[in-house]
Ligand SMILES: Nc1ncnc2c1ncn2[C@@H]1O[C@H](COP(=O)(O)OP(=O)(O)OP(=O)(O)O)[C@@H](O)[C@H]1O
């Protein structure tokens with residue numbers, strides 16, 4: 001194994017795996033910890049956790065267990081994948097997990113870079129931009145679980161860390177891999193434990209890839225991954241992304257309330273898509289919305305894709321959260337959507353898109369999916385995958401886990417067309 005990865009959510013894990021596959025690595029994504037001692041034949045293993053918003057102590061414990069598995073499997077370098085919009089709360093979990101991994105690995109100053117310019121996430125002077133806006137002005141300020149209201153990532157990370165957090169500016173990255181490495185060493189000597197690293201282009205990420213060769217630990221979005229396969233003499237190859245042919249009914253389950261997913265749901269509806277909205281307040285009143293949704297969907301399966309969604313605009317989400325509380329609202333919706341996803345697969349769906357990281361975590365768990373084979377990219381950050389699940393029988397399931405913020409407005413139509 002060349003690289004061992006720990007991802008803090010499931011869509012983030014496929015995003016990372018996608019970039020590694022595009023760079024020519026053979027990648028297996030494990031949903032949760034693989035069995036102890038299991039052999040996985042791959043250049044990189046991505047262990048997908050659902051640790052972004054759980055209690056920091058639990059996130060640390062799960063991440064250290066993943067580290068333990070990866071080290072026993074021989075991983076010489078560890079990549080902790082966090083969100084390209086640095087989704088976290090002031091308590092964590094990026095800082096506490098990064099520091100725990102650093103301690104365990106005896107790593108020097110650890111680079112931290114969520115930038116992914118292909119999807120509009122750039123970092124300059126430690127400030128994260130989403131497209132043309134500062135993170136704190138972007139729609140991420142309304143995220144249901146991790147509202148991001150500070151774009152200065154040195155400050156954000158410092159609030160989550162015991163050790164000192166520094167910055168490696170783009171001007172250093174522009175001087176090349178050796179300059180980056182020298183700055184990391186200098187920061188380490190001065191007692192800085194973690195350093196946010198600027199990146200405004202893919203070239204910056206490729207420089208980082210070379211500069212980070214051999215480091216025990218990297219903390220990053222999926223962007224930095226594009227520069228790592230080159231360190232092992234690997235080059236892009238289409239063969240790394242082959243999946244079996246897809247057949248069977250198509251469905252979309254959406255629990256993301258991001259601006260991008262709202263636009264995708266609106267586009268699907270505007271083009272006459274077959275869709276059903278789930279109301280969190282009705283779920284809270286205890287109605288059997290899962291059976292109702294499955295009864296609605298079953299006769300429609302086969303012809304055209306069906307969409308079941310809780311996706312809503314920020315004001316509606318806030319109203320629901322004010323009544324139910326953030327955690328209860330999220331948990332109710334995740335529970336319902338994941339049971340619907342499993343029910344749909346039991347009723348013949350074999351091509352499934354799940355929108356939202358937490359939602360994807362809940363759905364893959366409900367489907368008892370243990371591993372994903374990574375296939376071709378639909379949009380930056382989102383590949384089609386193939387998985388074994390009892391609910392789908394021998395054919396298995398084609399599944400795309402779409403990060404909330406990723407994909408063009410016509411993503412749902414495009415994804416199924418690509419697969420056909
Ligand atoms: N209408 C709603 N009201 C309140 N909460 C909702 C509603 N719809 C979805 N949710 C919850 O909001 C959360 C959305 O998080 P999720 O990670 O699935 O999407 P995302 O954050 O957009 O995606 P990503 O993590 O990939 O960026 C989930 O916990 C979901 O259950």
Ligand SMILES: O=C(O)[C@@H](O)C(=O)CO
Nearest residue numbers: 011012015083084357403
């Ligand atoms: O990095 C991203 O933006 C995504 O992979 C993600 O983590 C979404 O949850």
